[in-house]
Amino acid sequence: MNFHKSFQTIDTQVVGEAFRIIVQSPIMLMHEDILEADHQLNTQFEDTKQQLLNEPRGHRGMNGCLVLPSAIASYRLLFFQHAASTSFKYEALVATLTALIEQGTVELSKNNTYSIETVKGVYEANAKLSEKRDAVLSVHLILKPAYLEGEQVIIDNERRYMVVEKPRQIKAIVLEELAEISTWGLLESEKYSTADGIIMYEQLDGSVRSVTFERDGYILRSPGVDSTLALIAVLGEEAVKKNDSIFDSSIEIIQKHEAGYEIALTGYITGIHQFVVDREDPLQHGFIIV
Structure with missing residues (x-):
């Protein structure tokens, strides 16, 4: 054995999606400037990023997070990911805040806001803690609504999604x-190549079940915060009080504020x-199999 690199990570999951937080x-x-730091992260260190994201250490669904000190916030968070994934995920805020609090590497806030x-x-983000304040029960975020632009839904003026009702040939969005769902997603991802993701949905009593395909047809392992916002933009608030995934995880809208929708997720x-x-x-x- 001749080791020439080593890494330490904290791995987390949020409603089924995997996040790898780089410790060393x-x-x-x-x-000092976050845009310069982000540019360096996304244009350099290719070998290291592949080794952390790819099999056999990672997999296609792994998302990379780098936590750094911040002069203006509780901490700075940068992302690196597979090429077909979106460059920002709200779930990563939950993943990193949970890990930092539970590992004791961020100072506890008196009002639980970070x-x-x-x-x-x-x-x-507002963290709901256990009585001993050593475990994170949930993390609350307030998110801006999405909006329609032509046939696509836009999240944060940037990420674009196609929202499509389940086709008849698929009996239900179940495992x-x-x-058949995977085959459909691969074909649709090629068809809508300008979108960051394709969301297939079916309406249930008081909720929606959905599956989201990333740009290469990979099935997202969670209901998706972006997907939930996109479904609200298409179907309305009353129809999407809860978004269930094919893997039985869910995202619920806690309440609506003037600034947007409040959700609570657990990492x-x-x-x-x-x-x-x-x-x-x-x-x-490493290597990747989709």
């Missing part, structure tokens, strides 16, 4: 229909890892 790695960013600096702006730490890279490993950069 060769990635070193010293920029600010997170990202390239999209500074977001506020038993996964093969869970799934592992604390140390990874290494052997110089002689022929698969050290």
Whole structure:
């Protein structure tokens, strides 16, 4: 064995989606400006990012998070991801805040409100803690509504989604229909190549069940915060009080505020890892199977 790299990570999941928070790695960013730091992260360190995201250490559904000190917020959060994934996910705010609080690496706020600096702006999150204040029960976010532009739904003036009702040939959005759902998603992703994702939905009593395909046809492992906002824009607030995934996770709208919709999500730490890279490993950069 001849190790020439090592990484330490905290892995988490939020409503089924996996996030890998980098604790120690060769990635070193010293920029005061977050846009400069983000540019360096997304144009350099390609080997390291592949080793952290790709199999056998990661997988197609893994999302990378880098937590740094911030001069204007509780912490700074940068993202790196697979090419077909969106460059920003609200679930990552929940994943990182949960891990930082439960690992004792962020100072506890007296009012349980934390600010997170990202390239999209500074977001506020309210953490509901256990009685001993050592576990995060949920993280509350208030999100701006999405809007329609032609046949696409726009999230945060940036991310674009197609929203399509379940076709008749698919009996229901359930795991038993996964093969046919997957085939449909691959074809639709090619058809709507300008969209960041395709959302298939079916309406239920008082809720919606949906499945979201990313740009390469990969099925998102959660109901998706973006997807929930997109469905509200298309179907209305009354129809989308809850968005269920094909994997039985869900996102509920807690209430509507003047600024947008309040949601509450719970993150869970799934592992604390140390990874290494052997110089002689022929698969050290990994691979991806969608």
